[in-house]
Amino acid sequence: MSFHGSFFRGRGRGRGSSWRGGAKGVEASAPPKPLGPAIDSINIKTLLIEEVAPKIKDFEYIASYNWLDGKSPTILVPGSPPAWTPPAADPKLKPDSEEVFRDINAARYALYPMEPIFRSLRALKPEYDLQSTDIVGCGSTFGNLMRFARSESRPFRFDVDVIGDTVLFVRRESSPTEVIADLQGYGHTFPDAYTTWDMEVRNSCSHQRIVRYDFGGLKFLVRTETDGYVKLSGTDAPSRPSEPANESSVAEALESMFVASGELARDQKLKLKIKGTLIPQQQIFDIKTRASYKSFDMNEILPRLWLNQTPKFLIAYHTSGLFDHPEVKDVRQDVIRWENDNSAILARFHALVSRIVDVVRDSESKQCEASWDGQGPLLITEQIGEARRALPPDLIQLFGFP
Template sequence: MDSRVIHCVKHPVEPSDSMVSSATGYKLVCSYNWKASQDLKIYIPGFAAVLQEVSLPIRVPEDQATRSMNDSTALVPECSFEPLFRATASMNPSFRFDEVDILVNRNSLRKLLDFCRGRRQDSFRINLYLVHRTLIIERCEKTVSKLIGGSQKSGWGRNFERTLTRYPPGLEDSTSHHRALRYQLGDLTCVVRFEVDACYERKAEEGGTSQSLARAMSRLQTDDSQGRNASASQQLTQRVPMAQANAAEIKTAARRKSPGAYMPQLWFGRTPWLILGQHTNGTFEKLSITDTAAQFAGWEETHQLDLRKLAAVLAQLRQAVRENGGKFCIAIHEKATETSTIQVYPSCVANEAVPEKLKGELWS
């Protein structure tokens, strides 16, 4: 990394002029599941593990394993968005990133929002690439795995999720479900990738219908033929993609928390359902399901200024890379500094965020 600072984002940030609202809607760009395999394989399209009916109370063992914090970064460190690009080319072959301003993970948006809110957080680094007009923000962690158990106790969340959900037929060996949505963040057109914990649909007596989910499940048959666009890293399947309206986030807590505690994660992923399991030392006694989509408008109104600041930061980062000739840059936020800043440095390494073949398919 070059030691020259080519741009510095300083707090407080001047907000952008445009309002930010989820009411403008979203479109599914792609989805995929990582397959448990020695080879790097994904199922396209993906489908989240489906919420099961369980009788409470239920005892769940404490998490005792090392799990990846980000499957894409762990498995494809050289090009963490490659699974997204391959899934997009297969599911949505007419889609082009030419009109996309920002491609980013949900986690990176949450960190940048915390910076805009002036919240103290750990140091972080993000990699910045420019492909035509599209700024690609790549998550960069010191370690892509975290130890669960021992002195770094992470609780019961992972095992609770496994107890509560099952992947559909043909996808039983999946390890995670990921999807990408296209939506507006003020004037910026964004494609945001995130993980979905579960597929949930209300029962008919709760005001919803399970027929559409049943139809989708009935078509979950794996296609043995690889198809023209398939490669060694992907397996095409014939299924109805899971509706975003069924996406759910699963959380665990010893005491009930307000859905507001999870809203940034839910809002950036346009995730309409929050499933919260309350437990005492791993014995889960209560399960609550909240329609969080109904709270999006109120949350974004309360945090409108911070969201507009976030849009401004994203625009600044893109402009910084442009002024560096579009070459690979690194942005770093240091926890220890007195003044909260994000400093952008030019990289000494000529990394590429998109394989050339996929760049030709997805950009004009």
Template sequence: MAYNGIYTSRGSNYGGSTRGSRGSSNYRSTTTRDPTLPPDRDLMEGLGRDVVRALSKPSVDSKGDPVKPEDVQYLGSYNWVEEVQPTIIVPGSPPEWRNRPFPYRVRYDTGVRFVDQNGFRMAGESCLLPLFRAVDIVSEDNADTTIDWSAVDIVTDRNGLRKLMRWLQYSGADSGEPLKEFRIDLQLGGKKTVLMHRWEKRTREIATPPRSGCGINFERESTSPAKGCERSTGHHRIVQYDFDGLKMVVRFEVDACLPQSSATTTRTNKSQQASTRTTSGTSTDIDSLTDIMSSLNVASTTSASPPSEAADITVIRAGTQVPQSSIVELTTRSEKYIDEFSWAEQYPQLLLSYTPHLFLAAHDRGTFERMIEHKLGSEELRNIENNARIQRSFRQLAATLRTVQELVKDHGQRGRLTLVCQPDGTLKVYERTSQQGLLADSELERFGV
């Protein structure tokens, strides 16, 4: 969920429909279309006709220790703000959980919301670029935040991993829920790093009540923006971890964090300075910063500034680095369907970003009266982690990523491959003729040759 008026693709549901996750490929979009929004893109645009390879679900050994992220390390973070020029706050901060006493009522979600804010803001440029900007800046501030990019196997959004997990868990048309088609563009960095570029048919859509639910407004009514991030339209966090032997760098959106005391807040060093800079390294003074901040306006839920065609990203230094242990995922369900909560869908979302807290809030027609807290590492979630079906999917995910990595390596630095999943469950690899959305050569230098 995004905070402060510009919405993401997360929403709770009434009437028993499943509340989709932020940017999730199974989100049930509304049928009402805003005529000002562009039409959906063609899933096959810019792709060749011939199939390079059809991927099958790998066979894996069910024995051994559970597969999960190991050695999780924070690398960077940022908040988007509403500006024509792509503008991020680094390190930024998630909104803080207010711990409001129940009950309280929340309105249905309405207006334009993001399916993929990074894709919208970057307007055809690489949606991974803000990830690298944030990591570079945080590494300047933190002596202990370093990364050898040439050693990384996969750079991706959590969204891409979840889409692959759904493909792996899909058991055919008789399983009930149809598999939503998806596409992931691939690029090689250095000798082995696979860059997985998120691709969506639409980067924004319309929230139409009552189907849209009230999950976004629940977040807004239950959290407070962090100091320096009052104009945020969404907080993104980047972590690295080991996943069954693969070195992963994963970006994901954060709903909220637990309030931080001065004793536990990670130091921000230069991040608290009132300075703004672009990717070229130029800076503006405090007056310029004030002008920029006063011009930001995200109060409207019906529009967002058209993105710039320039690849430069303006960086505002503000916010606070928060520890991984304070990150919270918020989700809502109708009280009538709280017992139908799907851990098969929700648990991978938590684990693949190592989000330690899940707050599940139950409502009756928008009136929230209780919340159930879940925590990674608890006995309840360890039982889910050890579930044979979920563990098989995690092992298959690691095996699939290795297969994709070998394919991308075989096609070399100038090879352009794309994964396309169809509703029937087939996952195929195509060559891509378009160069749109790729990381520039100057950025690829970080991966070596």
């Protein structure tokens, strides 16, 4: 089986990447900065791989947050995705007209785009041992490496930071507020009409989930955006996170969460509010819209669903904006079949990630870049210029890193 890589980009799916909060436009793209001294060069065709491809095991959803729409960078923890609430009759929708952020996390909080992962994790699982995690990344950075493993020509470049023994892949665009303009289709108007934010998380603009699992002996921590969830009823309904026992413990918890992480423009700092509902992984789904005359190839989405272990998917076909009773479907068996049919790709992907982790852990600077021009080998180079750390100092200390 083969797959198309477009799902790994900043997709602007649903509400998550809306260009809102008074922004006026994207900064002009600057010429790419030069690469630093080379640390390693990886040729995917000569990379040694295992004969038997590993599979994901010990999966667990461990944290999540919503970005709150507005000018101040605020996350709701655990937040929740918008609920599937299809109208009784399918309305005719208008096509998308908004520009969307390519990277919602960098756009909302450019200084440390990965910080919300660890703030939410700290709030929900303060006992979590981050030093037991080998690698932290998102759908974009892992997707870049998956495309390289397939020799699918699409250039990329992202930062790599080593904290303790944990390796963090940090997405990097030409500008934190880079947008995807001139979108066509119904990727925004469809979710607006068929899903609804729960009252407690109203005014949210994106739900981000953090999951962990073991893949071939490497402990992964993965962040991806989720489009929605299917509600359950009665005893199967999800629960809210436990609250601190008294007001003083509330204040103490908030104090640890609101530690200054560095100043942004207009002296803004990341804020965290405990709001939302813990939605089990088996209820979440992703959305894709498509014109009825153009059949959707599931191989476009299955690698993403494998990466973040999303069990449900909605392909919504339309005729000039009129959808025909779209339904959310369980695709777990499709994901398992894709995993089995693409064992060679996954073996290369695992070998590639393992090689990068080993190389950057042994590097002197611990702050590197991974890049590919779409043709030659993947390069691991030293960062040059001003240092770019993935996390602020207080978080590094909170998680017990040296």
